[in-house]
Amino acid sequence: MSGLGQHLPALQVVVPMLVAPMVVLLRPRGLAWAASTAASVLAFVIAIELTLQVLGAGPVGYLMGSWPAPYGIELRVDALSALLLLVVTGASTVALVGGRQSLDAQIEADRQPYFFAAWLLALAGLSGILVAADAFNIFEFMEISSLASYVLIAGGPDRRALPSVFKYLIMGTIGATFYLIGVGLIYMMTGTLNLADMELRIHAVGDLTPILAAAGFITVGLALKAAIFPLHVWLPNAYTYAPHMATAFLAACSTKVSLYVLLRFDFFVFQGNLEGHDLQFAIYLMPLAVLGILVGSAVAMFERNIKRLLAFSSVAQIGYMMLGASLVSIAGLTAGILHIFNHALAKGTLFLAVASFAMVAAGLRLNELSGIARRMPWTFGAFVVAGLSLIGIPGTAGFVSKWYLIMAVMELGPAGVPLVAVILISSLMAVVYIWRIVEVACFAKTEEQGSSAIAVSPLMIVVTWLAALANIYFGLAPALPLTLSGDAAAELLRHLP
Amino acid sequence: MELLGLYHYWVFAILLMTGFYAVVAKLNLFKKLIGLSLFQAAVFLLYITMSKVDGGTAPIFSGAADAVFSNPLPQVLILTAIVVGISTTALGLGIVVRIKEEYGSIEEDEIQEIDRR
Numbered sequence: 025m026s027g028l029g030q031h032l033p034a035l036q037v038v039v040p041m042l043v044a045p046m047v048v049l050l051r052p053r054g055l056a057w058a059a060s061t062a063a064s065v066l067a068f069v070i071a072i073e074l075t076l077q078v079l080g081a082g083p084v085g086y087l088m089g090s091w092p093a094p095y096g097i098e099l100r101v102d103a104l105s106a107l108l109l110l111v112v113t114g115a116s117t118v119a120l121v122g123g124r125q126s127l128d129a130q131i132e133a134d135r136q137p138y139f140f141a142a143w144l145l146a147l148a149g150l151s152g153i154l155v156a157a158d159a160f161n162i163f164e165f166m167e168i169s170s171l172a173s174y175v176l177i178a179g180g181p182d183r184r185a186l187p188s189v190f191k192y193l194i195m196g197t198i199g200a201t202f203y204l205i206g207v208g209l210i211y212m213m214t215g216t217l218n219l220a221d222m223e224l225r226i227h228a229v230g231d232l233t234p235i236l237a238a239a240g241f242i243t244v245g246l247a248l249k250a251a252i253f254p255l256h257v258w259l260p261n262a263y264t265y266a267p268h269m270a271t272a273f274l275a276a277c278s279t280k281v282s283l284y285v286l287l288r289f290d291f292f293v294f295q296g297n298l299e300g301h302d303l304q305f306a307i308y309l310m311p312l313a314v315l316g317i318l319v320g321s322a323v324a325m326f327e328r329n330i331k332r333l334l335a336f337s338s339v340a341q342i343g344y345m346m347l348g349a350s351l352v353s354i355a356g357l358t359a360g361i362l363h364i365f366n367h368a369l370a371k372g373t374l375f376l377a378v379a380s381f382a383m384v385a386a387g388l389r390l391n392e393l394s395g396i397a398r399r400m401p402w403t404f405g406a407f408v409v410a411g412l413s414l415i416g417i418p419g420t421a422g423f424v425s426k427w428y429l430i431m432a433v434m435e436l437g438p439a440g441v442p443l444v445a446v447i448l449i450s451s452l453m454a455v456v457y458i459w460r461i462v463e464v465a466c467f468a469k470t471e472e473q474g475s476s477a478i479a480v481s482p483l484m485i486v487v488t489w490l491a492a493l494a495n496i497y498f499g500l501a502p503a504l505p506l507t508l509s510g511d512a513a514a515e516l517l518r519h520l521p
Numbered sequence: 522m523e524l525l526g527l528y529h530y531w532v533f534a535i536l537l538m539t540g541f542y543a544v545v546a547k548l549n550l551f552k553k554l555i556g557l558s559l560f561q562a563a564v565f566l567l568y569i570t571m572s573k574v575d576g577g578t579a580p581i582f583s584g585a586a587d588a589v590f591s592n593p594l595p596q597v598l599i600l601t602a603i604v605v606g607i608s609t610t611a612l613g614l615g616i617v618v619r620i621k622e623e624y625g626s627i628e629e630d631e632i633q634e635i636d637r638r
Contacts, residue, residue, distance in 0.1 A: 160598055167605040171612055178616060183623040187632050190616050194544055197557055197609050204564050204602060211595070212571050 032077075033086040033099040033155045036070050036109065037165075039063055041148035044141045053133055054124075060140040061120040064147060068117045071109040071151075078106040079507065085157075093157075094221040100157035104361065104512035107505060108277070108284050111368045112150045115276035116143070118372065122487030123269035125480065126379045130180050130267045139179050143273070146172035150281050158217045159207045162285055163200065166249070169281070170196045173274055180267035188261035195248055195258045199282075202245025209238035210293075219293060226297040239294045239301070243308075246289070249282035252309070252346055253316030256339045263335035268379035271331065275338060276372035280364045283342070287349060287516060291357075296519035302352040310350040314446050316343030321453035325460070330381070330388050333457055334374055337414065340450060341367045347443065348429050355432035357513035358506075363425035365505040366413070369498060370422055373410035373491040377403050380480045380488065390460065394468035402485050404465055406492035411458040413495040416451050420499040424506070426451065529570040536563035548629040550620065554613045561606040568599040 028035065043063035050056040077084050083102035087093060101109070120143070131139050149169025156162045174196075178189040211217060213234050214225040226235055244255075251259040259279070263271050294301050320340030327333040341363070348360025378388065380403040386392045397404040413420035416427075430447055433440040498505060536559055543556025577591035617627055624632050 160601075164601060164605070167609070171605075171608055174612055174616070178619070184636055186616055186620045186623060187629075187636070190550060190613065190620065193609065193613050193616065194553060194557060198541075198544065198560065201561055201564055205567065208564065208568050208571065208595075 029073075031086070032070050032074050033084055033101050034088065036067060036074065036101075036113075036155055037148050037152045039066055039070070039148075040144040040151065044144035044148065047141045047144060048137050050137055056137040056140045057120070057124050057127070060144055061117070063144055064113065064117045064120050067147060067151065068110075068113040071106070071113040074101050075106040075110055075508070077101075078103055086155075094216055094218045097161060098157040098218060098220075099155045100220075101155055102512065102515060103508045103510075104284065104287070104516065105154040107361065107365055107508040107512060108154050108281060109151060111280065111365055112147065112154065112277040115273050115368060115372050116147045118376070118487055118491055119269045119273040119276075122376060122484045123272070123379065125484055126269050126383060127267065129383060129478075130269075135179070139176070139267075142172045142175040142179070143270075145169070146176060146274075146278075150277060153281050153285060157219055159210070159219060159222065160217045163204055163207065166200055166203070166282075166285070169278070170200065170249075173270075173278055176270040176274065177262050177266040179270065180265065182265045184261070185265035188258070188265050192258040192262045195255075199245045199248030199255075202241045202248070203285075204245075206238040206240075206242035206245065209234045209241070219288065223293050223296065226293070229297075232298060235294070236298060239290070239298060242289050243286065243305075246282050246286040247312075249279070250286060251279045251339060251342055252283075253312055253319060253339055253343060256316070256320075256342070259339060260332050260335040263338070264329060264331040268331075268375065268382050272372055272375035272379060275335070275375050276368040279338070279342060280345075280368065283345060283364065287357075287361075291516035295517070306350045306352055309346050313343045313346035313350055314443070316340060317347065317446055317450045318343075321450045321457070324457045325453055327457075328389050328391075330378055330390060330393065330461060331375075333390075333461070334371065334378070337454065337457065338367075338371060340454075341371070341414075343450075344426070344429060344447070347447075348432060351432055351436070352517070353432060353435060354510075354513050354517055355428065355435055357516060358509045359425055359428035359432045361509035361512050362428055362502075362505055365509065366421040366425045366495075366498065369491065369495050370410045370413040370420075373406060373488065373495060374414065376484075376488045376491055377407035377410065380484055381407075383478050383480055390464050391468075393461070394464050395466075397462075397465040400480060403480065403488055406485075406488040408462060409492040410495055411462070413499065415454040415458055418499075419496065421495045421502065422499070424499055424502045529566065533563050533567045533570075536560075536566065550617050550627045550629060551614075553629075554610060554617065557613070558606065558610055561602075561609075565599050565603060565606075568595040568602070571595055 040063050043059060047056045047059050050059055078101060083100060086099040088097040146169050149165045149172055152165030153162050156165055174189050174193050178185050213229045214222055216222050216225055248255045263275055290305055317340045320336050324333045324336040327336055345360045345363050348356045381396055382388055384400055385396055413422035416422040430444055433443040540556045540559030544553050547553050572592040572595035574589055574591045577589045580590040580593045621627050624635055626632055
């Protein structure tokens with residue numbers, strides 16, 4: 025490993041990307057799943073090793089083919105990318121290890137190799153965005169991951185996935201193209217694509233108008249991909265009709281990776297170069313974040329399909345992350361980034377549990393889930409734990425990030441009071457929508473259905489519980505994500521006086 | 522005259538907005554995809570025209586000391602972006618075919634009507 029050790033940033037992408045075409049050839053039943061799971065576990069191990077290196081010795085750089093940085097292609101893993109690498113590879117690994125039974129039920133055997141290949145390409149693309157240190161590679165990996173996720177979402181048995189994925193494809197492509205326009209404008213003015221080099225060279229640009237236009241294009245384009253309210257319309261249907269395991273994987277990480285690129289550009293590249301950029305960023309995004317939090321939670325309260333309910337809750341949670349970022353302070357950004365991690369834990373667990381419900385219950389409408397708690401108490405227990413984390417009950421991961429968010433908002437002084445109110449109101453709404461599920465699942469009269477012959481595999485229950493316990497663990501001992509997000513915020517805001 | 526000198530930006534903007542209009546306003550999924558392709562093609566033109574240097578030739582080293590080259594990098598970039606665009610269009614068309622098989626229509630309003638039932 026010592027020889028390979030220095031190539032970890034490249035291997036993070038190369039491993040899933042090379043296994044993907046091989047998986048297509050693995051016809052015998054279960055082999056494709058086994059190979060993809062192995063690749064995903066390996067990617068997770070690489071992410072852990074990279075995180076340890078970042079914690080120990082700071083950002084890890086890597087020059088592709090040893091070409092020096094502004095000319096060659098540079099890969100770079102810092103605290104922010106390490107945290108998200110953990111989320112992406114972890115979500116993929118958990119969903120694959122636990123998800124075999126659910127995937128077997130939803131994807132026909134002869135289509136499985138293709139589905140898993142798309143899964144690994146999505147994993148490779150998302151990891152690629154996180155390790156890439158130049159704007160154009162980020163675009164390429166963004167498109168790899170998007171194209172692969174369209175295939176994942178359309179891969180399920182529900183035909184309503186098709187119009188939803190078409191909408192996602194249109195909006196995702198528009199978002200990516202906007203990003204490309206922005207990068208083009210910056211390239212015109214600076215002649216570089218390397219993010220660190222770009223940041224320095226913008227200092228020397230005389231007329232900043234094109235850079236300002238670029239900042240607009242990039243922010244709006246990525247906001248589309250990150251499903252920031254009101255650009256979230258593709259998200260609920262795409263999550264609802266995707267295969268359950270694909271939802272668990274993508275809901276935990278795909279929008280967050282776009283958010284990562286948004287933060288990286290707005291804080292790392294533009295912040296020190298555009299006068300008043302922090303103020304513009306805050307004025308533009310804070311109202312959207314607040315509206316997203318309120319509208320997302322409110323719609324979730326009245327939603328009848330459990331997956332749609334959780335998808336709208338995701339819109340609200342993305343609002344929290346944006347709210348933290350739009351404060352443009354170390355504390356705010358730390359809270360926002362921490363929430364990326366904690367929300368991935370909670371939402372990933374919830375969707376894993378939903379995938380198990382789907383195997384036993386007749387459908388995923390709330391009334392079809394009546395009495396599910398008595399039929400699968402273990403899975404439902406994990407669901408409740410993750411639900412509490414989503415609400416932000418003390419002792420769970422969700423509480424930690426909400427606590428830090430409220431502390432950061434309080435730094436604003438009296439102006440922060442309405443924002444605290446927004447956070448509290450939205451948390452109360454989360455109590456309502458999680459309670460609606462609990463109420464139906466525990467107390468509604470069970471209609472006897474014949475479809476309960478299938479038992480959920482023990483592996484699935486174990487994995488769901490491990491994910492649920494992670495919610496509690498990182499609620500009681502949040503040192504690791506907290507250190508990483510603190511470092512990330514400090515690095516992003518290094519221009520702040 | 523200055524406005525005319527920037528005509529390639531006008532081509533970019535007009536093509537971009539034409540494509541965007543088709544994506545937003547057309548209900549036919551196939552027309553939406555055509556609009557999306559136009560939208561992407563506009564950005565390709567933006568990149569390709571930006572690389573042109575006045576009086577520059579193809580960047581092939583000839584030994585002449587005073588040779589002026591056009592910048593080859595944006596063209597290389599856009600080559601990969603064109604591949605991305607083709608893949609997106611191909612996948613989109615594939616989805617339209619599947620939608621037609623499942624719903625019997627490729628009009629957005631009719632599909633929504635069918636789903637509502």
